Amino acid sequence: MAIYRRLARRFGARHWWPAETPFEVAVGAVLTQNTAWTNVERAITNLRRARTLTPRALLRLPPARLAAHLRPSGYFNIKARRLRALVAWWARRGDPVVTTRHQPLAALRQELLAIPGVGPETADSILLYALGRPAFVVDAYTRRIFARHGWVSWDATYDELQQVFTRALPRRATLYNEYHALLVELGKRFCAKRRPRCDACPLRDVGTIRLEASAHALGITRRSI
DNA sequence: AGCCAGGACTGAG
């Protein structure tokens, strides 16, 4: 866990996902798709001020009104539809924090993926940050950071990238939570697409750690992750 | 003025 420890020492505990409740985490997970979080906050603020930030209130909202609230987060028409679908599931399950507690992770993940507009990252974000399940979240920063260092291929699939972490780390939601949050922090500060600051990157010299002949396909040692 | 941000889905080929 050389990389994780280095990030943790640098950035400290993130206690991540800027939201008040599990439901708000789920809402944010949809709204932040390919979108800056600051824009998502405005949309969530709109929902809160309209007192529609609950499953039933949100489902009562006419689609056009919902889209209007979501406008600042971009893709507002699509996201209105996706959010409605997710919230319909949420309401149908009662409170998923409780009702899914004994459901196997794989089955629950499949259930989320079946909701239109919920892809692998959104599903894993909800599983991890709303439901406390050990689902490692892979995002654009994760791919960019690891590919730039040459630790994974640029065209590794989501599942391959995820396995890099799940095979190397103890299966603990609290660890996955912190790790992903740390990668986002690192990504924002040092691994922007446009202006990367690789010179100052805390992982700069990790690249020189000798990667032992690897037991698994993607060439990273358990020790390094 | 572009380019980018914590993706997912669709229709071609």
Added chain:
DNA sequence: CTCAGTCATGGC
């Protein structure tokens, strides 16, 4: 199945 195109606002 791969992949370019699509969706859209706000910040730099």
